Amino acid sequence: MPVHSAAGTMTLMSETEAPSEREIRALRLEASIDGKAVVLTDIDRRTPGIRREVRYQMTVTEFIAAICAQRTPSIVEFPDQ
Template sequence: MPSHGATGTMTLLSETDATSAREIHTLRLEASIDGSVVVLTDIDCRTPGVRREVRYQMTVVEFIAVISANGTQSTVELPEQ
């Protein structure tokens, strides 16, 4: 059975400065171009004039294992259509 990797980007957290309406902290989850790696990017602009980016990555298989081991399971069964 063929399988395909993930695509796209999702913002998990975004913090905006109340006075300037400028985005100052963002956590973003995205798939690599080939879909084999998940990347969590932490972008911190809270210090004026400094943009700090930290990236964490793991394979999609590792990511699924972490969620399965630590997440709360919710099962839904629907009739086939």
């Protein structure tokens, strides 16, 4: 059975400055270029003139294991059609 790699980007959190509507903080989850890992990027522009970017990377398998270890499963079964 073929396994496909990760793809795409998702913004998990975004904070904007009220008067200017400028994004000052963002937390994004995206696939690495090769699709073998997921990257969590924390972008912080709260200090004027400074952009701080921190990246956390783990394999897709490690990411799935981390979610399963920390959360309670919600199981829903649907009939095959």
